[in-house]
Amino acid sequence: MKYSISDVHALCTEAFTACKVTSAQAGPTIDALILAEAQGLASHGISRVPMYLAHVTHGRVNPNAVPVIQQQSASAALINADNGFAFPACNQAIKLAIQKASETGIAVGAVTNSHHFGVAGNHLRAIADAGLVGWAMGNSPAAMPAWGGKRAIFGTNPIAAIFPRTNADPILVDLSLSEVARGKIMVAAKNGTPIPQGWALDAQGNPTTDAKAALAGMMLPMGGVKGAMLAMVVEIMVTALTGAQFGAEADSFFVDAGNQPRLGQLFLVINPDALAGRLAYESRLSDLIDVVLQDPDVRLPGTRRFALAEEAMREGLELPDALVEQIRKLA
Numbered sequence: 001m002k003y004s005i006s007d008v009h010a011l012c013t014e015a016f017t018a019c020k021v022t023s024a025q026a027g028p029t030i031d032a033l034i035l036a037e038a039q040g041l042a043s044h045g046i047s048r049v050p051m052y053l054a055h056v057t058h059g060r061v062n063p064n065a066v067p068v069i070q071q072q073s074a075s076a077a078l079i080n081a082d083n084g085f086a087f088p089a090c091n092q093a094i095k096l097a098i099q100k101a102s103e104t105g106i107a108v109g110a111v112t113n114s115h116h117f118g119v120a121g122n123h124l125r126a127i128a129d130a131g132l133v134g135w136a137m138g139n140s141p142a143a144m145p146a147w148g149g150k151r152a153i154f155g156t157n158p159i160a161a162i163f164p165r166t167n168a169d170p171i172l173v174d175l176s177l178s179e180v181a182r183g184k185i186m187v188a189a190k191n192g193t194p195i196p197q198g199w200a201l202d203a204q205g206n207p208t209t210d211a212k213a214a215l216a217g218m219m220l221p222m223g224g225v226k227g228a229m230l231a232m233v234v235e236i237m238v239t240a241l242t243g244a245q246f247g248a249e250a251d252s253f254f255v256d257a258g259n260q261p262r263l264g265q266l267f268l269v270i271n272p273d274a275l276a277g278r279l280a281y282e283s284r285l286s287d288l289i290d291v292v293l294q295d296p297d298v299r300l301p302g303t304r305r306f307a308l309a310e311e312a313m314r315e316g317l318e319l320p321d322a323l324v325e326q327i328r329k330l331a
Contacts, residue, residue, distance in 0.1 A: 001318070001319065001321060001324070002315065002316040002317065002318050002319075003316050003317055003319055003324070004316045004317075005034060005038070005312070005313060005316065005317065007316075008034060008037075008046065008316075008317055008319070009030060009031075009034060011324070011327055011328065011331060012026075012030045012033070012034070012046070012049055012327065013026060013027075013030060014331035015049060015053060015327050015328075015330040015331040016029070016030065016053065017331075018330060018331050019053045019056050019057065019063065019330065020056075020063050021053075021056060021063040021085075022063060022064055022065075024066070024088060025063060025064075025065055025084050025085050025088055027088075028085075028087035028088045028091055029052065029085045029087045029088070031087075032087045032118045032119070032122060033045050033046055033048055033049060033118070034046070034317070035119070035122055035309065036118060036119045036122065037312070037317050037319075038308065038309040038312035038313065038317060039119070039122075039305040039306075039308050039309045039312075040304070040305070040308045041119055041305075043181065043182075044118050044119050046317070046319055046323060046327070047323060048116070048118075049327050049330070050323075050326055050327065050330065051253065051254070051256075052085070052116075053330055054256040055115070055253075055256070057256070058256050058257045058258070059260070060115075060251075060257075060258055060259065060260050060261065061083065061084060061085060061115055061260070062082055062083040062084045062260075063084070064084075065081060065082035065083060065084020065085070065088075065089075066082055066084075067079050067080065067081050067082055067084065067088055067089035067092050067111075068080050068082065069092075069096075070112065072096070074100065074103075074104055075100050075101075075104040075106060075107045075108065076100070076107060076108045076109075076110070077093060077096040077097065077100070077107075077108075077109050077110070078093075078110045078111075078112060078242060079092050079093045079096075079109070079110070079111045079112070080111075080112055080113050081111050081112065081113045081114040081115070082113060083113050083115075083260045083262065084114075084115065085115050086111065086114045086115045086116060086117035086118070086138075086263075086265065087117070087118065089111045089114055090111055090114075090117055090123050090265055090267070091123075091126075092109075093109030093110060093111050093265070093267055094109050094123060094124075094126055094127060094134075094267050094269075095109075095126070096109050097109030097127075097267055097268075097269040098126065098127060098130050098132060098269055100269075101132055101269040101270065101271045102130070102132070102271060104274075105270070105271050105273070105274025105275070106268070106269065106270050106271065106274065107268075107269050108266065108267065108268055108269075109266075109267045109269070110238070110241060110242045110264065110265065110266045110267070111242065111244075111264060111265040111266075112242040112243050112244040112262070112264050113244065113260075113262045114138075114244065114261070114262070114263045114264060114265055115261055115263065116140070116253055116261075116263075117138045117263075117265050119174065120136045120137070120138060120158040120159065120160035120174055121136065121160035121162065121172045121173070121174030121302070121305075123136050123160075123265075123267065124136055124160055124161070124162035124172065124267070125162070125170075127162060127164075127267070127269055128162045128163070128164040128170040128172075129164075130164075131164050131272075131278075132164065132269050132270060132271055132272070133161075133162065133163055133164070133269070133270040133271075133272060134161065134162045134267060134268065134269055134270075135159075135160070135161050135162075135267065135268040135269075135270075136158075136159065136160045136161075136265070136266070136267050136268075137157070137158065137159045137160075137234045137237060137238055137265070137266050138157070138158060138234070138238055138263065138264065138265035138266070139154070139155045139157050139234060139235050139238050139239060139244070139246070139247045139263050139264055140155030140156055140157060140158075140247055140250075140253070140263065141155055141247050141250040141251060141252045141253055141261065142154060142155060142246075142247040142248040142250070143155055143156050143178065143182070143218060143219045143247070144156065144177070144178055144218055144219045144220065144221050144228070144231060145201070145205065145218055145220075145228075146228060146232070147221070147224070147225045147228035147229070149205070150201070150204070150205025151205070151218075152218045152247075152248065153246075153247070153248050154177075154221075154228070154231040154232065154234075154235050154247055154248075155231070155235075155247035155250075156176040156177055156178040156182070156219060156231075157176065157177050157230075157231045157234040157235060157247070158174065158175065158176040158177070158234075159174075159175065159177070159230070159234060160172070160173060160174040160175070161173045162302075163285060165282070165285065165286075165289075166282060169302060169303065169306045170302065171285070171289075171300060171301055171302060172301055172302030172305065172306075173301045173302070174301075174302075175222075177221055177222055177227050177230050177231045177234070178219040178220065178221060178222060178227075179198060179199050179200075179219065179220045179221060179222045179227070180199050180219070180222075182215075182219060184199075185199065185200060185211050185214050185215055185219075186211075186215065188211035189211035189212045189214075189215055192211075193211065194209040194210065194211065195208075195209055195210075195211050195214060196209065197209055198220060199214065199219070199220060200213075200214030200217055200218060200219055200220055201214070201217045201218045201220065202214065202216065202217040203216045203217045204217075205217070205218070235247065237266050238263070238264035238265055238266045239264050241264075241266065242264040242265075242266065243264075244262055244263050244264025245261065245262040245263060245264075247263070249262075250262065250263060
C-alpha cells in the first residue's frame with residue numbers, strides 16, 4: 001500500500017516520541033530514512049525504524065544525545081555524537097566543513113561516538129548544493145575479514161563522492177566495500193536458494209554457497225584484496241583520526257541488545273575555486289560526462305536515485321503492511 005510522505009513522517013515521529021527520543025534526534029533521522037526509502041533503498045529506509053528504536057530501548061542509542069564540537073581548527077572539526085543517532089551529528093559536521101571549505105579551500109568534518117549513518121551518499125547533497133565536492137566514509141560493525149583472514153574485522157565500510165553540476169543533478173557515487181549487499185544474502189536465505197561462490201564465508205571462515213551459513217559468517221570484500229585494502233583505509237580514517245571504535249568492537253546492528261557502537265564517520269569537502277577554478281572544474285566535468293554518455297547504455301551515477309525520489313515525493317511510498325503495523329504498535 002502507498003502512503004504519503006507526510007503520513008509516513010507523522011507515523012515515524014509518533015513512534016520515536018513514544019520511545020522518548022528528542023525531536024532534535026528524531027527529526028534528522030526520520031528525514032534520512034524517508035529519503036532512503038524514496039530512493040528505492042528499502043534496506044536503509046523505513047524498515048530501520050523498529051531496529052533503531054530497539055537500540056534505544058536496549059540502551060545502544062542515547063535518545064537525549066546532544067552532539068558537541070569536540071575539536072576544531074580552521075579547516076577541521078570533530079563532532080562527538082554523544083552515542084546518539086548519527087544523522088544530527090553528521091549534519092553538524094558537514095555544515096561546519098562547508099563553512100570552513102568555503103574559506104580555506106578544503107575542510108574535514110568528522111564524527112565520533114556515532115551510530116549507523118544510513119546511505120553514505122545522502123549526507124553529501126548539502127555539499128553539492130553549496131557548489132562543493134564532497135567525500136564520505138564510515139565504518140560499521142565487523143562483517144568482512146582482513147585479506148587472507150578468517151575472522152570478521154572490518155565492516156562493509158561504505159564510501160561515497162559527490163560532484164556538483166550547474167543546472168543539473170550532481171554526479172553521486174555511493175558503494176559499500178562488500179562483494180554484494182547483505183540484503184541479497186538475506187533474501188536468498190529467506191527463499192532457500194544458494195548464493196554464488198565468492199560472496200561470503202561461513203562462521204568457520206570457509207567459502208560457502210549456503211545463504212544461512214553466510215549470514216552467520218562473513219561477507220567477502222568486492223574486488224578481493226583491493227576491496228579489503230580499501231576497507232582498511234576507511235577503518236583507519238574514521239577511527240584513528242576520530243577516536244571512534246573499530247567495527248570489530250561494535251556489536252551487530254541486527255541484534256537489539258548489545259553495546260553502544262561508537263562508530264566514526266568522516267566527510268571531506270573541497271572547494272573547486274581553491275584549485276584550478278570553477279570554470280575549469282565545470283568544463284572538465286562536462287567534457288567527461290559528454291564522453292561517457294556517448295555510449296547510450298551508460299547511466300550517470302545517482303540518476304536513478306534522484307528520479308525515484310522525485311516520483312516518491314509526488315506519489316508516496318510503497319510500504320509493507322506488516323512494517324506499517326509494527327511501527328504503529330511502537331507508536
